[in-house]
Each structure stands twice: as structure tokens, then as C-alpha cells.
Amino acid sequence: MSNEFKICPMCQSKNITYQNNKKWFCPDCGFDLYNNVAASVGLIIVDTDGTIIFERRAKEPKKGSLTVPGGFIDQDESAEQAAFRECLEETGIKPDSIKYIASFPNTYPYKNITYKTCDMFFTADFSKTDIKTKIVDLMKGQESEVVNFESVKIENRKQIEELDIAFDSARNALLFWFDNIKK
């Protein structure tokens, strides 16, 4: 991780540095910009056949790897609102309800800046929706984000550890789900 800026955006000094992995500081004008932890959400969706629905990522970082529906929380938005919104945007359908399960930290490199995030995970319930076969059959992936959906039957922890999951936070959330929530 570099996160180095060449010049201070306030006074153009070249002495700006990235300090303690958490803020930019300019000793010449006192400019102080915290690279605060960003909040995001993820949804663990168990389909009617017991499989977990993954998305194959259409963009960097980790293009081509698996993830769960979700994304960054917008300004002035709650985590719950973000979970419903991101699910609708990325899959075309919205859960009837969601339930918070756990949060995990993550590292998200994007266009030469490394962001530290706190990812909050929810399970999603679609039981009020009219589903004849599988939830995944109702989904239509957002082109910019999703190559396709992949349904994976999770039988054991080792499988979660070995899946090509883009981010550690989602992997940890799935392990948490497997240990504490899976019926």
C-alpha cells in the first residue's frame, strides 16, 4: 500500500506524507485528511435449494472472483437501506426482509488508493416473494458489476476456505454463517 500523494491539495507543498496507514498530513499548511474506514454491506442469500448465491465480479478489484451481493453505504443512508438498495441494483430483486449477522474488516484497493472497510453482513429472506423454483432464476445481474450468478452448495468449512472469494470479509461472514446460522 502506498497511498502517497505527490503534492498537498491545499498548498501544493511536496512534503505531504501518508502517516500511520491512516491519514495524509502536510507539515507546511497543517492539512490533515483521515482515510477513515469505509462502511459497506453484503448479503448472504440462501436459495430455495439450500445453495448460496454468489456473483462473479465484472470489475476490479478482484475481477472474476466470487462475491456476495452488496456494496458501499451511501452518504446519509443506513446499512439496512444500503443492503436493500445494493441487492436490487445488482440482482434486480429485493429481499422481503434482512437480518444483521456480523461485521468483518476488509482491505479494498481501488485506483491506487487502498481503503480499509468495515463490511456488515445480513441474511436475506425472500419467503414472501412468489418463487416457483429458485431465487437465482429471478435475478438479473447488473452488467457493470456482475458477470453471472453462481449457486454453491456449502457442505463444510474447508469448502468456504477454498472458494475463489474476492474478499476476506465475505469469506469470514460465510464461515460465521456456517458455524452459527446454517440450519
Ligand SMILES: [Zn+2]
Ligand atoms: Zn499543505
